[in-house]
Amino acid sequence: MNEMIQFLKSHRSVREYDPEKDVSAEQVQAVIEAAMAAPNWINGQQVSVIEVRDLEKKAALAEACGGQKWIEEAPVFLVFCLDFYRAMLASEMHKTEFRLPEELEGVIIGSTDVGIALGTAVVAAESMGLGTVPIGGVRKKPQTFIDLLQLPEYVYPVCGLVVGHPRNIPDKKPRLPLEAVYHKEIYDSGIQKDLIVQYDEIMTGYMTARTNGQDSSNWSAKVANFYDKRILEYKSISESGLKKQGFRI
Numbered sequence: 001m002n003e004m005i006q007f008l009k010s011h012r013s014v015r016e017y018d019p020e021k022d023v024s025a026e027q028v029q030a031v032i033e034a035a036m037a038a039p040n041w042i043n044g045q046q047v048s049v050i051e052v053r054d055l056e057k058k059a060a061l062a063e064a065c066g067g068q069k070w071i072e073e074a075p076v077f078l079v080f081c082l083d084f085y086r087a088m089l090a091s092e093m094h095k096t097e098f099r100l101p102e103e104l105e106g107v108i109i110g111s112t113d114v115g116i117a118l119g120t121a122v123v124a125a126e127s128m129g130l131g132t133v134p135i136g137g138v139r140k141k142p143q144t145f146i147d148l149l150q151l152p153e154y155v156y157p158v159c160g161l162v163v164g165h166p167r168n169i170p171d172k173k174p175r176l177p178l179e180a181v182y183h184k185e186i187y188d189s190g191i192q193k194d195l196i197v198q199y200d201e202i203m204t205g206y207m208t209a210r211t212n213g214q215d216s217s218n219w220s221a222k223v224a225n226f227y228d229k230r231i232l233e234y235k236s237i238s239e240s241g242l243k244k245q246g247f248r249i
């Protein structure tokens with residue numbers, strides 16, 4: 001296994017930062033440039049990233065994300081937006097129909113572009129010894145982001161990324177067994193339940209150790225609870241937020 005792959009496999013999300021240690025402008029620029037170099041749909045470059053360092057603004061955004069204190073603790077919060085504002089301008093320049101806002105496909109295109117850019121940014125930041133944690137909580141109150149970041153139409157906040165110097169790096173979170181995710185030629189649905197049971201045991205052990213016994217819940221219980229209850233925190237919010245930004249799906 002080469003060093004890059006070993007490095008990629010050592011990823012952990014960080015939720016404890018040293019507020020005294022800054023992240024330089026050069027480091028942030030390097031992260032964004034790496035993200036911009038990532039593959040993207042039709043080279044349309046449907047992503048914009050807003051850097052937030054202002055303490056008051058970070059506090060308001062942390063609150064909007066459900067009170068995630070690591071957003072305030074770290075010096076830099078990057079907000080990754082799907083962005084069709086430039087595509088709209090291109091359509092205007094060429095006097096063509098701008099059909100994108102009516103298509104669900106637009107959200108898929110923008111979200112995959114954001115995901116790839118975000119993943120690349122994580123690797124770039126980690127390569128400089130920085131810690132990160134993505135923040136999907138931005139979609140709990142997207143209007144706060146739209147207002148405070150002055151996002152124009154066709155621009156929507158999909159995910160944040162906290163960047164800072166780790167104060168504590170957690171143990172690597174175990175993943176599902178390889179066979180659950182990696183299928184050859186056809187999808188093997190028959191093996192999934194057994195693999196989930198196996199993984200549940202591993203995750204119970206991991207969480208118990210990580211939280212000093214305070215959380216011993218397993219993976220399937222967490223996922224089931226999210227798609228039953230916690231998903232409601234996002235329900236129809238994304239839909240109305242996207243509408244507000246000009247999407248008409």
Ligand SMILES: Cc1cc2nc3c(=O)[nH]c(=O)nc-3n(C[C@H](O)[C@H](O)[C@H](O)COP(=O)(O)O)c2cc1C
Pocket residue numbers: 011012013014015068133134135136137138159172173
């Ligand atoms: C799109 C996305 C959104 C996420 N949103 C949050 C979030 O709002 N808050 C948080 O603490 N972690 C968030 N995470 C981090 C995941 O919880 C974390 O990646 C996962 O538990 C695996 O742990 P690891 O990254 O340490 O391996 C998010 C991750 C992704 C990819």
